[in-house]
Amino acid sequence: MSKIDRREFLKRSGALLAAGSLPLTLVDVAFGKASTDDFTFAYISDSHLTHLKGKQFVRNWDRGLIRAVAEANLMDPRPDFFFYGGDIAQLGKPEEIDHGLEILGALRGNVHYVMGEHDYYLDLGEHWRKRLGPDHYSFDHKGVHFVVLNSIKTFDDWTYNKWPSAAERMHQMARLDNPQGSPFMVGDKQRAWLKDDLDKVSKDTPLVVMSHSPLQKIYKGWNFWTDDAEQIQALLKPFRKVNVLYGHVHQIQTNQIGNISFNAAMATSWPWPYPATYKQQASYMPKLTVNMNRADPFFERDATGWQFINMHTGRVDVNYRLPGNQNRVVAWDDKAGHPDDTQFQDAADRIPPQTHY
Amino acid sequence: MIKNLSLAIALTGATMSLHAAPLGLPPVPIPADNPQTPEKIALGNKLFHEKRISADGKVSCSTCHEESMGFTDHKRVSEGFNKQHGTRNAPTVINSAYMQTLFLDGREPDLEGQSTQPPVNPVEGGLPDHEAELKIIRADPDYVKAFKAVFGVDREHITMKEVSKAIASFERTVVAGDSPFDRYYYGGEKDAMNAAQVRGLKVFLEQGRCVSCHRIEQTQALFMDNRFHNIGIGFKRIRGKEAETAAAFLKSKHGGADVDHTVLTNENMSEVGRFAVTENLTQVGAFKTSTLRNVELTQPYMHDGSLKTLKDVVDFYNNGGRLKDTDPVSPFLSGGIRPLDLSDEQKQDLVAFLKALTSPSMAKLASKKGGNTP
Numbered sequence: 001m002s003k004i005d006r007r008e009f010l011k012r013s014g015a016l017l018a019a020g021s022l023p024l025t026l027v028d029v030a031f032g033k034a035s036t037d038d039f040t041f042a043y044i045s046d047s048h049l050t051h052l053k054g055k056q057f058v059r060n061w062d063r064g065l066i067r068a069v070a071e072a073n074l075m076d077p078r079p080d081f082f083f084y085g086g087d088i089a090q091l092g093k094p095e096e097i098d099h100g101l102e103i104l105g106a107l108r109g110n111v112h113y114v115m116g117e118h119d120y121y122l123d124l125g126e127h128w129r130k131r132l133g134p135d136h137y138s139f140d141h142k143g144v145h146f147v148v149l150n151s152i153k154t155f156d157d158w159t160y161n162k163w164p165s166a167a168e169r170m171h172q173m174a175r176l177d178n179p180q181g182s183p184f185m186v187g188d189k190q191r192a193w194l195k196d197d198l199d200k201v202s203k204d205t206p207l208v209v210m211s212h213s214p215l216q217k218i219y220k221g222w223n224f225w226t227d228d229a230e231q232i233q234a235l236l237k238p239f240r241k242v243n244v245l246y247g248h249v250h251q252i253q254t255n256q257i258g259n260i261s262f263n264a265a266m267a268t269s270w271p272w273p274y275p276a277t278y279k280q281q282a283s284y285m286p287k288l289t290v291n292m293n294r295a296d297p298f299f300e301r302d303a304t305g306w307q308f309i310n311m312h313t314g315r316v317d318v319n320y321r322l323p324g325n326q327n328r329v330v331a332w333d334d335k336a337g338h339p340d341d342t343q344f345q346d347a348a349d350r351i352p353p354q355t356h357y
Numbered sequence: 358m359i360k361n362l363s364l365a366i367a368l369t370g371a372t373m374s375l376h377a378a379p380l381g382l383p384p385v386p387i388p389a390d391n392p393q394t395p396e397k398i399a400l401g402n403k404l405f406h407e408k409r410i411s412a413d414g415k416v417s418c419s420t421c422h423e424e425s426m427g428f429t430d431h432k433r434v435s436e437g438f439n440k441q442h443g444t445r446n447a448p449t450v451i452n453s454a455y456m457q458t459l460f461l462d463g464r465e466p467d468l469e470g471q472s473t474q475p476p477v478n479p480v481e482g483g484l485p486d487h488e489a490e491l492k493i494i495r496a497d498p499d500y501v502k503a504f505k506a507v508f509g510v511d512r513e514h515i516t517m518k519e520v521s522k523a524i525a526s527f528e529r530t531v532v533a534g535d536s537p538f539d540r541y542y543y544g545g546e547k548d549a550m551n552a553a554q555v556r557g558l559k560v561f562l563e564q565g566r567c568v569s570c571h572r573i574e575q576t577q578a579l580f581m582d583n584r585f586h587n588i589g590i591g592f593k594r595i596r597g598k599e600a601e602t603a604a605a606f607l608k609s610k611h612g613g614a615d616v617d618h619t620v621l622t623n624e625n626m627s628e629v630g631r632f633a634v635t636e637n638l639t640q641v642g643a644f645k646t647s648t649l650r651n652v653e654l655t656q657p658y659m660h661d662g663s664l665k666t667l668k669d670v671v672d673f674y675n676n677g678g679r680l681k682d683t684d685p686v687s688p689f690l691s692g693g694i695r696p697l698d699l700s701d702e703q704k705q706d707l708v709a710f711l712k713a714l715t716s717p718s719m720a721k722l723a724s725k726k727g728g729n730t731p
Contacts, residue, residue: 063690070688071638076604108600298569301692305639323639324586324692 037142042072042308045085045247046267051095064268068306085247086116086212094127116212117152121173151211158182184213185227206241206314219275219283241314255286256338271303290341299324381539383577400503401527412483413438421447427654433662437481444627446662454529457583468525533716557710585631585643589678590659592687
């Protein structure tokens with residue numbers, strides 16, 4: 001039995017942990033212009049609420065979202081606003097979206113929403129837009145320009161002509177490793193909108209781009225993929241500080257491509273394994289990613305969670321809150337020029353994974 | 358006091374030597390800087406029962422950790438000096454030697470640290486500070502002699518370090534295994550448990566999901582996991598006020614308030630649980646998993662003592678962390694807690710199994726001192 005020594009105990013339970021768990025901005029480097037303030041927002045994603053019948057929903061997924069909302073509401077000081085990263089629903093049903101919005105209605109603050117494919121492919125986002133408004137938009141907050149994209153569209157032929165029913169289309173898009181699947185994309189029209197939107201923004205203004213799928217190519221078989229990622233990255237390239245935050249992958253991922261930092265959100269529902277563990281096909285897992293350890297299936301919330309983002313000097317620090325597990329912080333490292341896991345980035349500091357037989 | 362001294366020796370002799378552990382338990386971890394000696398254990402035993410270390414001279418460690426009651430007090434929440442009440446049910450001392458954190462929120466790392474707090478808590482011992490506690494000890498020539506013999510310190514050099522080491526040494530002798538379960542599971546005695554208890558073990562391991570936190574290992578079983586979980590207890594008290602309560606707690610803590618005092622004197626703030634120590638948003642309402650060994654002797658149950666019987670506890674878990682299956686579920690509920698759909702027979706078997714975890718040494722103490730075995 002390993003006993004924690006007293007110093008280590010106090011370290012773990014006292015000030016250091018507190019600093020890691022509270023939305024305080026610890027790094028306060030003077031920024032060129034006095035145009036950005038440091039601030040915090042919370043980010044919840046991928047709840048996959050699943051309707052059974054009548055008023056019944058799958059308990060496990062409900063509990064995940066309810067818990068994330070309750071924990072996010074404890075933040076003190078409160079976040080400036082909340083983001084929901086997509087996939088409120090599992091099969092795009094209005095019941096599922098309404099049920100999710102009822103739970104999310106308990107959040108004490110303003111919520112911005114991102115469209116996920118599970119919200120979209122039944123009615124092509126009609127009910128979602130009816131409840132929440134446009135699926136791509138931008139706004140400014142304390143000197144940072146936020147852009148929200150609907151990144152989960154695909155080829156028109158697949159969407160409009162291939163399937164006998166809307167429900168069948170939804171089911172097909174909900175599958176992994178689906179030979180009949182189709183890659184996600186932002187598409188020409190939205191990219192033109194994005195170009196127009198960004199043309200009005202100074203290149204010194206920090207950007208935060210929110211999408212459901214990663215605006216980078218990781219693994220096509222699971223749609224950890226956006227087909228026109230390079231074209232979007234080209235539009236973001238002229239800006240000094242760009243942060244892309246995405247859901248969909250249900251796992252911690254970290255990457256840096258040129259000036260663009262990428263961070264993924266944890267899901268409140270379930271974790272996916274890393275595509276790198278799926279050997280049959282190539283994947284492009286970002287090298288910066290520090291993998292999550294395998295989940296304990298007894299604790300339904302293990303390897304799920306939510307996050308809050310500290311924005312400082314236009315950069316993003318992602319504070320992952322992981323129930324029943326050790327919280328993690330992936331923060332911008334100014335010297336390295338990319339985000340790093342503040343505790344586990346060095347291979348020697350990682351918790352060894354279990355051996356699988 | 359002589360009777361108590363003989364208890365320590367009896368416990369030491371009967372249920373553990375310094376190296377061999379009772380059936381079903383691993384060796385007792387002994388800190389390198391606090392080795393066990395018979396003299397130190399005897400001194401710790403005397404201090405454990407010392408009523409003078411309290412504001413009214415009536416409260417000792419054993420007031421709330423009474424050996425005839427499975428080292429608890431059979432009260433919903435503990436009663437300190439002047440009949441004041443705390444907020445939490447007294448956890449047993451039995452097998453606390455194996456705990457990686459002490460107190461129900463784990464706010465102390467070891468037994469040494471644990472024993473320093475109650476005497477100076479305003480609703481427990483009620484002494485103003487540790488100096489007052491040391492003054493009482495230093496004034497007693499027997500203690501002075503014993504501290505000199507055990508630690509080699511003179512009267513004026515007796516500090517809380519020596520006091521807490523002695524008490525911890527005694528507590529490390531309060532170890533009990535060798536229950537019918539141990540004899541059945543580890544000792545190969547197939548008739549050590551009755552048929553209902555054997556069926557109950559199956560429920561414990563399978564549909565009841567108990568074993569995931571109350572662990573049974575291949576060679577030993579502590580029936581705890583040294584982790585913290587929100588299982589829904591106490592949720593009603595702060596329902597809808599969680600954020601305010603957590604914020605008020607942090608404000609008070611960061612303003613210099615003592616966590617030990619706050620959580621034992623403020624019923625709402627007590628319910629923030631492990632969050633009080635770590636300030637981790639995912640640990641609101643999480644409390645340490647209690648061991649189930651000798652649980653038959655330690656009623657009432659749960660961190661707030663709100664459940665009277667083992668049947669109540671089993672019903673509570675069967676309803677997915679609720680008294681009734683129509684009650685609301687805590688939003689902070691652990692992902693391990695969910696409705697179990699146990700039949701009445703399965704629930705009865707589970708309770709029967711829990712009674713197979715009673716150690717003969719502890720049952721004997723309970724029957725000797727006035728029959729607290731339910």
